[in-house]
Amino acid sequence: MTDLHDDDGRYALPFFLWAILLFQARAWLLLVMAGVSQQQGEELLRLFVPESTTLYWGLGLGLPALICLLLSGYRHRYPRCWRASRYCVLLSGALICLWQLSQWNRSALEASPVLLLLTVFDIVTELMLLTNSRLRHCFNQ
Known part of the structure; x- marks a missing residue:
C-alpha cells in the first residue's frame, strides 16, 4: 500500500482537505466553542463576531463544508453525494x-x-480545491 491509501485500500483524504473544510466551517466551530464554554460563551461570540448577522452569514456559508x-465518513456509501x-464547497467558498x-x-x-x-x-x-490534483482525486474515486 502507498501512503495515499488507508488499511482497507481506500483512498485516504489529504490533510489539506480537512484543513480547508474546517476553515470554511469556522463559524460553526466558533458556535460550538461558545456552547461548550457555558459561562463565557456569549462573551466569546461577541469578541470574535461583534455583529450577529455576520455570525448568521458565516453559519449559512459554512454549512456545505x-x-x-x-459526509466524509460515508463517501463510499454515497459516492454521488460525495462528488457533488x-x-x-467550491460554490460556498466563492x-x-x-x-x-x-x-x-x-x-x-x-x-x-484580520478581514x-x-x-x-x-x-x-x-485555488487549492480547483488546482490540486490530490484534492480533486479524493472526490472522484
Whole structure:
C-alpha cells in the first residue's frame, strides 16, 4: 500500500482537505466553542463576531463544508453525494470570498488586518480545491 491509501485500500483524504473544510466551517466551530464554554460563551461570540448577522452569514456559508465533513465518513456509501459536495464547497467558498470582499472598507482594514487575512486564506483554499490534483482525486474515486 502507498501512503495515499488507508488499511482497507481506500483512498485516504489529504490533510489539506480537512484543513480547508474546517476553515470554511469556522463559524460553526466558533458556535460550538461558545456552547461548550457555558459561562463565557456569549462573551466569546461577541469578541470574535461583534455583529450577529455576520455570525448568521458565516453559519449559512459554512454549512456545505460542515455537511462535507460529516459526509466524509460515508463517501463510499454515497459516492454521488460525495462528488457533488466538492462543487457545493467550491460554490460556498466563492460566496464566502465575495461576501468578505463586500465587507471591505478603509476603516475596517485599518482597524484590523484580520478581514484581509481571512479573504486571502479563502482565496488560497479555493485555488487549492480547483488546482490540486490530490484534492480533486479524493472526490472522484
